[in-house]
Amino acid sequence: MKTIDLNADMGESFGPWPMGDDASLLKIVTSANIACGWHAGDADTMAKTMRLAVENGVGIGAHPGFADLQGFGRRRIPLSHSELANLVTYQLGAAQAMARAAGGHVRHLKLHGALSNMASEDAEMARVCYEAALKVDPDIVIMVLAATAQEKVVRALGCNWAGEIFSDRAYNDDATLVDRKLPGAMIHDPGFAAERILQMLEEQAIIAVSGQRIPTRIDTICLHGDGPEALAIARGLRARLEAAGYGLKPL
DSSP states (O other), X not given: OEEXXXXXXXOOOBTTBOOSOHHHHTTTOSEEEEEOSSSSOOHHHHHHHHHHHHHTTOEEEEEOOOSOTTTTTOSOOOOOHXXXXXXXXXXXXXXXXXXXXXXXXXXXXXXXXXXXXXXXXXXXXXXXXXHHHHHHOTTOEEEEETTSHHHHHHHHHTOOEEEEEESSBOBOTTSOBOOTTSTTSBOOOHHHHHHHHHHHHHHTEEEOTTSOEEEOOOOEXXXXXXXXXXXXXXXXXXXXXXXXXXXXXXX
């Protein structure tokens, strides 16, 4: 049977301000990228989300981002290499401690927002972030934006990695994501999202807005958890994948 992982960014609530329906998403996805408190989330949210992930048999991932609560980690911040390494190390360490306390462990790491977008364009930046994570855990799976500079770096490092595509984001011809500020950057139709993903899996290629195919290895599919259509897209995609003969399992 063909298998695939479904992941979602979550644990993004902060104090009394809720973000997304993590409890429902954790019944659909197989991996969770959990915010580490810098771009979103807090210790209580991390603890709750990780406990629910363990209860649902969902793989736990650290999701480090810039220290940018107000901007939700989507603003580009220039940092030195040492600052980038410490940012990743600190947040991964927090995620490991919270996961262990919840009876689980951190299996993978995925960069968030602007940090990820910058690393998808800048191989040296990606290398600094990933080497920092590998110093903490040499066996950790690095989840990368497929076919970008991130993938080139993990291939060169020879580490465990997983290539990711997005169910609800449009692509440029270089496999980077279309800027959220531009029309059509987000996909809102659950049916269209599911059929598009199946086509990408069949072709083992990212399909850009232009129609260009970018061949790549696909190990996991991201479902964003913070939009109004999030659950509908997640349920629709899982059902369509299972109907097409895919088994769903964590990385």
